[in-house]
Amino acid sequence: QVKLVESGGGSVQAGDSLRLSCAVSGRTILSTTMGWFRQAQGNERAFVAARQWSGRITNYAEAVKGRFTISSDITSNTFYLQMDSLKPEDTAVYYCAVKRTGFSTSVDAYDYWGQGTQVTVST
DSSP states (O other): OOEEEEEOOEEEETTOOEEEEEEEESOOOTTOEEEEEEEOTTSOOEEEEEEETTSSOEEEOGGGTTTEEEEEEGGGTEEEEEEOSOOGGGOEEEEEEEESSSOOOOGGGOOEEOOOEEEEEEO
């Protein structure tokens, strides 16, 4: 069983930065994919970024390219989402997720989910 615990959300102003963390307990392998998704009020959960533990494949949603960076620390089984130049439209609940094997950006493909953390960006 894999358990994910998120941290790092908060309220910031436009242009600020935040870093979200997701601690993973349980077995992961190099082909495991870690992902970040977000859900704004009234919207469906949407893909933000994903990366294989091996680092071979990384993908970002167009809306965050150049501003967000997904990374990982295999030694501590933790992955991160560095969010820079935040905009009000980035306001959402952010979820980390793990897909046991293979790479995907689809919400439905992920096997395990964190509890979600609120990110609020004001003007």
